[in-house]
Structure formats: structure tokens, C-alpha cells
Amino acid sequence: MEIWSLPFSPSQRAKLLSAGYTYLHSFSHLSPSALAADLDVSPQEASDVLRVVTQAGMMRKPDSIVAGAQTAWDILCEDRTMNHITTSCEDLDGILGGGISCKEITEVGGVPGIGKTQLGIQLAVNVQIPVEYGGLGGKAIYVDTEGSFMVERAFQIAESCIQDIMDKVLQTDDVGVCQENLHVNAILANIFYFRICSYTEQIAVVNYLEKFISAQKDVKIIIIDSVTFHFRQDFDDLALRTRVLSALAQKMMKLAKKFNLAVVLLNQVTTKCTDGSFQLTLALGESWSHACTNRIILYWKGNERCAYLDKSPSLPLSAAPFSVTTKGIRSVASSCKRMRTT
């Protein structure tokens, strides 16, 4: 491993290179005082350098080929225990392999009014379904950049969710216990809400979330609604936008993996000209579209709302209808009329 790939500050790197330390193995069997004398730096700085070097060296397990790798078998065993958050629509859960997966970034995009925020609120409620009723029993973080989170709607959806659970357990004797544990206010208290007014705040929130989630514990989903809004208004420098967005995506991925939670990013649409015709596509550009693990596009098919799984590492691309009712997101039961004006 070469020195330039390690996180040294420019002046440290310059000193090391001019003293002839280019590879990791140049540091073998070197004491801090010897290094300090060689580089003409303080012993403290020399031991900092050695700490970075040993950390890089320690990543290589003696029996692994490459540092930090997992075997496919280990990953398969992990995947079997992977949790899914139901969307309350069986068809949609079906194409998603059980629901929104943890440890992955799922991007959901669609035209205005299709139900992205509704899906976001539904997921924020569904993640809290207790483990004994098939949920994750976790908390939700809702990052709102557009101001579209309506508390009254969250209340409605939470009430309906509890009602559905009660209907299911009606057969057993646990009704009394169920009623005590599930309360709408408790569900609302477990949705942590951040209202973001600029892209700086959006970046700040993502940076802060690591500390927040470590303190809170049990957060199982982060929903950002929408990730696009501020990046579409303020940015003149598109190259900067791409850099900032990819840094954001990486941090979210790290959060997802570290805390075993699901990240749902809601996106807007824009038009793209291909072969002379205009088509709809998700906003933020081509480079952003690589950031997510899964992508779901919500669209109108005639009078019906449909969801299309547009990107997935393991599931076939397919579509499923869903509807938005007073209870939240549900499967299509009756026809839901679409406007003649959109």
C-alpha cells in the first residue's frame, strides 16, 4: 500500500515522501523516536503517523485475501436475517421481496401527487409495528425538506395501522395487551422530525444523524422527503452538486450498514430528451441514479397508481398497483379516480 492512499495531511505526506517513505512496509519495525529523528518532527506527530499506518495494516486479517472483505457465504447468512418494512400493500411488498429492505438505500420517485410523501409516512408508521405482529418495532427519522409532512395525516395513518393490527389479533386473547401497548400518540412520539430549509442543513443533518442514532438506538428507518428539493434551487455549480450528493449518498450508505436500518430517499421527476422525444426521469442526474441500491418509480397507469421496481440487485423488475386511501397506502380494492387535469 502506498502512502498517498492513506489519510495524511498534505504537509505530513510531503515530509514522508521527501524522507523516502513511500510504502507501508517502509515503516516496519520502526519506533516513534526513530521516525521522529528521521522526519525531523516531534515524537507526538511521529506516533500519530505510525498510528495511521498500523490501522491501515491491521485491516488485513491474516486469513483474508483482501482487507475488510466478507465471503459470499457470510453475506448470505446475514441476508437471511435481513428485515423488511412492510408498505401495507401486499402487491407492492411482493415485488419488493417483503418490503423495504434494511441496510439498503431505496429511492422512490414519481410525479407530483402520486403518493411519495404518503408512502414515506406509511413507512414511518409501519416500522413501528411491534416484532410480535410482524414488524421491526423500531423508530423512524423523517427529514422533511419541502414541508409536506402533515401531522394530521400521520395521525390518520397511525390510527388505521393500529386498527389493522387489532383486527388481525381479534382471534387471539391478546386484544387487551395489544390495546395497551399500541397507542397513536406513542407512534407519533417515535417519529423524529427534522425540517430542513437549505441544502446546508440537509448535509448537516446527515452528518449529525450518526451521533443521533447512536444516542437514540432502535431507529430503523430514515426517510428524506425529498432529497431533491434544495439541490434543484440553489445550485449553480453542477460539479459541486454532484460531489456533495455523492458524499451524501456514501454517508447514508454507511449509516444504513452500520445501524442496520433502511434509508428511503424520495425524489422528484424531471424531463429528459431522448431521441427527440421527451420522457420522464428522476431528478438529480445520471450520477445520482447510481447511488441507490433499489429504485421504485411511482406512476399513473391510466387511472391507477402503480409502482415499478426499476433497479434492484436481486429482484426482477416488475410493477404492482397500489392505492392511497384514507387509511394510507393499501392494495387496489376499488377504483381510485385520476384527474383529467394533472
Place this chain on the structure above:
Amino acid sequence: MAGKPISQMGLPNSIANLFQARNILTAKDALSLTEFELMELLDVAMDVVTSAISHISEIACPPCQTALSLMENHVKNDYLGGHLPTRLKGLDDALCGGIPFGALTELVGPAGIGKTQFCLKLSLLAALPTSYGGLDGCAIYIDTESKFNSRRLIEIAENSFPEIFHLKGMAQKLAGRIVVLRPTSLTEFTESLQQIKLSLLQHRVKLLLIDSMAALLSNECEWDQKASRQDSLGWHMSFLKSLSEFSRIPVVVTNQVRAQSSDYASSYPFQVHVRDQSIRNSERSESHLVGALGFNWAHAVNIRLILEAHSGITLETDNGIEVAGPDINTIRCQGMVLRIP
């Protein structure tokens, strides 16, 4: 929060001075750069950069609330629980009380459907005293198409609330609370908005109506220049949203519709095969109307009320919940009262 100076954030002096020396003065400057870029720029070790960024992020981050505390705040602080009741029962039920405070509501519909009438009624409701279900404040009506008609306003008032309007001087008082602005260009409109923000609190403004947004832009540029038209609204979108949220007032905007043009994007790449089906052809021939102002604006709006004429008159909210005829008590058009059976 984004503009907060780094010097005031309580970072250790050594790192704060470095930020200053490199002209990184606010949280926005610091967070726009990636951690590697900062490390290069400031010439410090990675862990120093990481801890400085997490400190800055924590301070720049807005406070966390739970959904429960949001609801309790709305109930406690806002008039009427944070909604302006429209007095149309079905609509108020679907909107959980009425037009919400702190959000941008859009009224979309073809010409002549009743958007301006709706706006006149809303401005009246804002001016009414709280004992009659109003907001007891001023309403600012930004009229870009010169459609505001005082006589019609008084007619609506006298017919809807006869018991108030027959009191002496009431008509003058309530009509005096509705402030009408008639900007003729986008720049004038922008200036008016900025002035409104300054005088909101002292004049107890409780409602902002813009009728209509599309007219301002159609004066400015050709319909073909889609991109520039949408960009010019970017600032206004954010401004209106922040205005409504910080002062907790409803902002209602009307939008026009226009016929779908041939280059209107309406399908995704994976839907290509649908275009050949006959179903699609028959839909297109129905002359599908689309809201003006494009997707960017449409995404920014929080609630969209689409007014359409079917065999009866129906109102539907944006999440597809149809408010059917019998639930609408009355709609008054042209001075006539139509009672839906």
C-alpha cells in the same frame, strides 16, 4: 442556520483560525466541501477535520421534534388547530380541518371553473371574527389578472353571513381587511413579496392569496422557453414556503391549465410499450389538460385542489380522495345558489 459564522460555533481556536484563514466563514462554506477537500485545504489530519465537521453539523442542524410534539404545538398555538375551514364540509373533512397553515395550497382548474370565486370566499373567511369561524385578520390578495371584484366580494359576504353584514360598519371593516395588490410584472411581484414578509406580523396578516401564478410568467416569456420559466420561479417557491411556515399562515395559489402539447413528457422509459396501445390513444384524444408552470412548481406545492367539471361538480384532493357531490353543501356561481341534491 446555514449562514451561522464558524467563529461563533465554539470550535477550538486552532481549527477555527484555520477555517478563517482559508475564507471558510459560514457553515454553508464548510459543509459544501467534502472531508478530503477540507483536509487538503486546511492541511490538518483527517480526524481533526471529521470532528470539526461533526461539531459544525450538530450546530447547523435544525432541532429535532417528534411528530407528537408537532401536533401538540399546532393544537396549542394555531387558531382553529392550524386549518382554515372552507365551510365545504366534504373538503374540510378530506383536508383534516381545512386549508392548512404553513403549507402551500394550489387551486388548479380550467378557466371559469370558480378558482377566483373560491379565493374571494377564502379571503372573506380570513377576515371574519373568530366567533364566526374566521381568522380575524388581514388577507393579502395578489391579483395578477385583474379579476378581483369588490362588488362580488360584498355579494358573497351578504349572502353567506347575513347576520354579520347587516351590522353597521361591518362591511367596511371586513372589506377593509382584504388588501389587494396588482403587480404587473414578475419583478414587481417579487418586490411585493419581500415587503409583505416585513409587514406580516405587525398587520396581522392571516392569509396570502395569489391569483394566479401562471399569469405572471406568461407575461414574461414565451411558452417555449420552458427551462428559464421554471427556474425563475425557484426563488418564489422557496420564499412562499418559508413565509408560510415561519408565520404559520396558509398560502393559496391558483394555477391555470393548458392543453397537453406534443412534446409533453408523460411517460417513463420503461413505459414505452404503452404508447402503442389503443387505450393510450383514446386518453390522449380526450385533450388531457395539464397544469401550467411545470413539474418543478408542481413538486413544490404541498396540497393541490383540482377543480373539475364532471356531470355534477366534484372536488378531489390531491391524494385521490373524491369528495362527492352530496358532501358539498353549496356552490355559489354567478350569484345563483346551486344546491347539490
